[in-house]
Structure formats: structure tokens, C-alpha cells
Amino acid sequence: MTPPPGPFRPGFWRSPLRGPWLTAALGSVLLVFVAIVATTGFLSHAAYEPDLGRNAIVDPGADLPLVFDWPTRPRFLYAVTQGLHVNVGLVAIPFLLAKLWSVIPRLFAWPPVSSPAQVIERLTAGLLVASAVFEFVTGVMNIQYWYAFRFNFVVAHYYGAIVFVASLVLHVAVKLPVMLRAYRERGTLRPLREDLAHTRPEPGAPDTPPTISRRGLFAAVGAGSAALLLANAGETIGDPLRRLSILAPRRQVIGPGPNDFQVNKSAVAAGVTEAMTDPGYRLTLRGGPEELTLSRDELLALPQRTAVLPIACVEGWTTTQAWTGVPLAELARRAGVAEPRAALVRSLQPRGVLNQATLNAGQIGDPDALLALRVNGADLSPDHGYPARIIVPALPGVHNTKWVGSIDFEVPA
Amino acid sequence: MTARLRHVYGASPLHLFAHLALLPLTAFALLQIAGAGNATRILLWLAASAIVHDLLLLPCYGVLDRLAQRTAGSAVNHVRIPALISGLLLLVYFPAVSGEGNGAFHRVSGLDYEGYLERWLLATGALFLISGLAYLLRGSRR
Numbered sequence: 001m002t003p004p005p006g007p008f009r010p011g012f013w014r015s016p017l018r019g020p021w022l023t024a025a026l027g028s029v030l031l032v033f034v035a036i037v038a039t040t041g042f043l044s045h046a047a048y049e050p051d052l053g054r055n056a057i058v059d060p061g062a063d064l065p066l067v068f069d070w071p072t073r074p075r076f077l078y079a080v081t082q083g084l085h086v087n088v089g090l091v092a093i094p095f096l097l098a099k100l101w102s103v104i105p106r107l108f109a110w111p112p113v114s115s116p117a118q119v120i121e122r123l124t125a126g127l128l129v130a131s132a133v134f135e136f137v138t139g140v141m142n143i144q145y146w147y148a149f150r151f152n153f154v155v156a157h158y159y160g161a162i163v164f165v166a167s168l169v170l171h172v173a174v175k176l177p178v179m180l181r182a183y184r185e186r187g188t189l190r191p192l193r194e195d196l197a198h199t200r201p202e203p204g205a206p207d208t209p210p211t212i213s214r215r216g217l218f219a220a221v222g223a224g225s226a227a228l229l230l231a232n233a234g235e236t237i238g239d240p241l242r243r244l245s246i247l248a249p250r251r252q253v254i255g256p257g258p259n260d261f262q263v264n265k266s267a268v269a270a271g272v273t274e275a276m277t278d279p280g281y282r283l284t285l286r287g288g289p290e291e292l293t294l295s296r297d298e299l300l301a302l303p304q305r306t307a308v309l310p311i312a313c314v315e316g317w318t319t320t321q322a323w324t325g326v327p328l329a330e331l332a333r334r335a336g337v338a339e340p341r342a343a344l345v346r347s348l349q350p351r352g353v354l355n356q357a358t359l360n361a362g363q364i365g366d367p368d369a370l371l372a373l374r375v376n377g378a379d380l381s382p383d384h385g386y387p388a389r390i391i392v393p394a395l396p397g398v399h400n401t402k403w404v405g406s407i408d409f410e411v412p413a
Numbered sequence: 414m415t416a417r418l419r420h421v422y423g424a425s426p427l428h429l430f431a432h433l434a435l436l437p438l439t440a441f442a443l444l445q446i447a448g449a450g451n452a453t454r455i456l457l458w459l460a461a462s463a464i465v466h467d468l469l470l471l472p473c474y475g476v477l478d479r480l481a482q483r484t485a486g487s488a489v490n491h492v493r494i495p496a497l498i499s500g501l502l503l504l505v506y507f508p509a510v511s512g513e514g515n516g517a518f519h520r521v522s523g524l525d526y527e528g529y530l531e532r533w534l535l536a537t538g539a540l541f542l543i544s545g546l547a548y549l550l551r552g553s554r555r
């Protein structure tokens with residue numbers, strides 16, 4: 001059966017660099033990056049503790065059983081896992097594109113299928129390519145707040161990740177023998193030692209003269225990864241490197257004042273401007289024998305503690321500040337709940353899925369878990385949650401609820 | 414039995430078992446997407462991801478690369494590599510560079526994507542400048 005003209009003919013693809021070794025080498029690097037991105041992604045899902053209260057964003061009845069009690073130590077845990085998720089994700093993009101470039105002739109293989117096994121393999125490869133590109137596209141758009149896709153990012157990115165990981169595991173299992181054979185036959189790193197004059201085509205590749213060596217290709221792809229990383233990493237590491245990352249969404253240094261640091265959601269955006277300036281503000285604590293209400297002055301009169309803690313956003317940026325306020329454990333004790341099993345924190349923010357969050361027992365019990373009233377020695381600004389906000393070590397950024405109106409401590413069963 | 418399966422199926426039984434074990438997991442995830450809000454749009458974006466990459470993005474940069482090979486000759490990599498890095502920066506940071514993402518970004522944070530296009534242009538210029546200098550240096554050493 002003669003193949004149709006165009007990309008289905010072997011002569012159409014001109015690069016002598018393509019072949020099993022190049023694909024294996026690019027794939028091996030990509031696999032390491034994807035393993036980090038996927039692991040930290042699923043860890044982030046667990047860090048939101050979808051099993052507690054109304055934390056779940058994807059339907060908990062149709063979720064994988066990957067949830068555990070997210071710890072509070074080390075305090076930079078979520079900053080690290082989520083910083084890796086976003087930054088290693090960016091680093092992986094050039095390798096993903098190069099890997100797909102190296103195998104593009106396979107898309108036009110002729111005949112398209114020759115056995116049932118191959119039908120399944122091509123179906124899996126289709127799912128893999130679609131879900132891989134989809135995950136990177138939606139992730140990259142989300143960190144820059146471009147919601148042109150107009151669907152729920154979390155749901156799509158989460159289930160897309162399951163398709164991606166499952167089809168990737170299958171792909172690696174099927175291709176591992178091909179990969180190992182390529183390394184055995186050509187030498188694991190030997191092709192990287194060949195300069196342009198010594199670059200030979202891999203078996204089956206066309207005998208056209210190469211325009212770049214294989215190590216040149218790796219250097220170019222690696223330089224692309226380094227550029228994407230440098231352009232963003234400053235927002236993860238935080239001040240003073242923030243401004244060095246020229247294209248990071250959160251590179252702005254706002255000012256020298258105690259409240260001049262990045263805001264995930266401003267008070268105006270959350271629609272809480274009136275409630276938070278109200279002198280009649282009272283914090284309500286529930287769960288004990290009777291409801292307890294406290295004014296901001298009464299809260300300031302309670303024992304205070306200062307902790308230097310990061311806010312680490314799911315979008316990969318971090319800001320570390322010195323927070324002062326009342327330990328949550330102290331509030332639980334005053335409310336009359338000795339060892340709360342969980343705590344539901346509600347914001348004065350009228351709308352939005354993230355106007356409440358439920359904390360686990362370990363998070364309430366950590367001595368540095370605070371209902372913060374002040375930051376860097378000054379009162380919280382409206383944008384940072386005045387009159388009071390939650391700050392818990394290693395908690396995903398948005399679960400550090402701002403403009404706290406009430407805390408419901410759950411009594412152990 | 415194994416030989417017969419291999420003949421009809423075209424691969425080892427392990428191949429079949431692995432797919433029978435993991436493809437249901439992908440089907441589970443796709444079913445959750447199909448039941449989510451705006452499901453058609455998610456599925457459309459999934460399919461478009463593969464199609465746009467394989468049949469649009471990749472052929473486009475392939476054609477550009479051929480063009481560079483023809484016009485730049487022996488200097489091709491000095492054009493290719495800065496173009497690749499600049500192109501990647503634009504592709505990944507397009508929402509900020511183009512300002513397309515500014516609406517929601519400004520709404521939530523009160524900030525704006527200011528100067529992103531300018532910094533991308535300067536970075537692109539710097540990349541080609543370094544690459545051009547490297548080309549000159551290489552030429553003078555020869």
C-alpha cells in the first residue's frame with residue numbers, strides 16, 4: 001500500500017537528528033520534569049484538604065483517594081511544592097515541544113494501524129498529546145489570569161492531569177524497551193559528544209546534512225527552559241529577586257510600607273469594603289458551650305504572637321511577612337473547645353467559593369497558626385484582610401482567609 | 414495461547430493488561446469532565462490542544478526554520494537560537510505580554526501588566542545582539 005503524498009512519505013521529514021536515541025533522551029529529561037510537576041500538582045490537591053467541610057472544588061464523591069492531613073512544617077512546604085509545580089512546569093515546556101517535534105513523523109505513519117495493539121497505542125498517544133498540551137496551556141493561562149477558556153480551571157486541570165498521568169504511564173511502559181535499546185545501541189550520552197562535523201543520522205533518518213549537532217539541540221532547548229525559568233522564578237523566591245524576573249505576573253514591588261506586598265484578591269474585588277471598616281465589627285467563635293463574640297480591641301488584648309510566614313499562592317508566587325495576632329489554639333481554648341477536630345473559617349466576603357475554608361486539627365494546633373491582626377508592626381490594610389485574617393504555616397495561600405467574620409470549632413466526636 | 418494472542422493482538426498480553434488497567438482511569442477522568450460545567454468547551458480545548466499543536470504550531474515553526482536555513486546559511490543557529498528563546502517567551506507569557514490577561518489580573522489584584530511587551534522586546538533585542546556578537550567572534554577566530 002503506497003502512502004499518500006506529503007507528510008505520509010518518509011522523504012517529507014528532513015531532519016537527520018530525529019530517531020529513537022533523540023526521542024529517548026528528550027523523553028527522559030521530560031519525564032523527570034513531568035514527574036515533579038505531577039507529584040507537586042497532586043500534593044497541592046491534597047493540601048486543599050478536599051475531605052474537610054466545603055473545601056472540595058471537584059466533586060468529592062468522584063475523587064481519587066489521595067487525601068491526607070496536610071502538615072504545617074516546614075513552614076515553606078507549600079511555597080516549595082507549588083513553586084516547583086509552576087516553575088518546573090515552565091522549564092518542561094521547551095522539552096515537551098522538542099519531544100513532540102522529534103516524534104511528529106509517527107503521527108503520519110503509514111499504514112495508520114496494523115494491529116489491534118497499535119490501535120490502542122495510537123489512541124493512548126492521542127490522549128497523551130492532547131492532555132499534555134492541555135495541562136500546560138491551561139496552567140500557563142491560569143498563572144496569568146487569562147480565563148479565555150471560560151470553564152472551571154480547577155476541575156479541568158485536575159481531571160486533565162489524571163488523563164495525562166495515566167496515558168503517560170502507559171506510554172512509558174510501552175516505550176521503555178525502545179528507549180533502553182536506543183541507549184544501548186547508541187550509548188547513553190555518546191551522541192552528545194559529537195560536534196556538527198561528526199553528527200550522523202540515526203537509523204531510518206534521512207541522510208541530509210545536519211545544520212545543528214544533537215548537543216546543540218539540547219543546548220538550545222535547555223537555554224529556552226532557562227529563559228522561561230529566569231523570567232518567572234523571582235516571584236516564587238520573593239523579594240529582592242522579584243523584580244529580576246522580567247515577565248513574572250507577580251514581579252511588582254508595591255512600596256516600602258508594612259502592607260506593601262502582593263495581594264491575591266483586593267478588598268474591592270472581594271466586595272467587603274463596608275464590613276471591614278465597620279467599628280461594630282465582632283468576631284464570632286462557635287463550637288463551645290456558648291457563642292463568643294470579640295471586638296478587634298478585645299482580640300488585641302489577648303496574648304499575641306509574631307511569626308514570619310509565607311503566603312504561597314497556587315499560581316506559584318510567594319510573599320513572606322511578619323504577622324502578629326492571636327494563636328488559633330488560644331481562640332479555641334477561649335471558645336471552650338479544648339482539642340478541635342477542625343475549624344470552619346468564614347470570611348465577611350459575601351461571594352466566591354473561597355470565602356470560607358476548613359482547617360485540620362494540626363493546623364489549628366500549630367503555635368504559629370494565627371488570627372493575624374497586624375503585619376510588619378502595623379495594622380493589616382483592608383487589602384490584606386483588616387480587621388483580622390488567618391495565617392497558618394504551609395497552608396495554600398487562599399485558605400488563609402481574610403476579613404474573618406466567624407470561626408466554628410468542631411468538637412471531637 | 415500467548416503466541417496466538419501475540420499474533421492476533423499484535424503485542425504481549427502484558428501490553429493488553431496494562432492498557433485494560435489504565436485506560437478505564439482515563440475514561441473515569443473524561444467522564445468527570447463530561448459531567449462538569451461547560452463540558453463541551455473543556456473537551457473542545459482538549460481536542461484542539463493536540464490538533465493546534467500538531468497541525469498548526471509545529472508546521473508553522475517548521476516553515477520558519479526552513480526559511481531561516483535558506484536565508485542565513487552558515488549563521489542559521491545564530492538566528493535560530495535567539496528566535497527560539499524569544500518565541501518561547503512570547504508563547505508562554507503571551508497573556509501578560511499582549512495584555513490579554515490584564516482584565517482579570519487588574520480586577521483581583523489592582524495591578525496591571527505594565528511594560529511586559531517592552532521588556533519582551535528588549536529581551537529579544539538582547540538575545541539577537543549576544544548571538545550576533547558570538548557570530549562575529551566565531552568568524553574572527555577562524
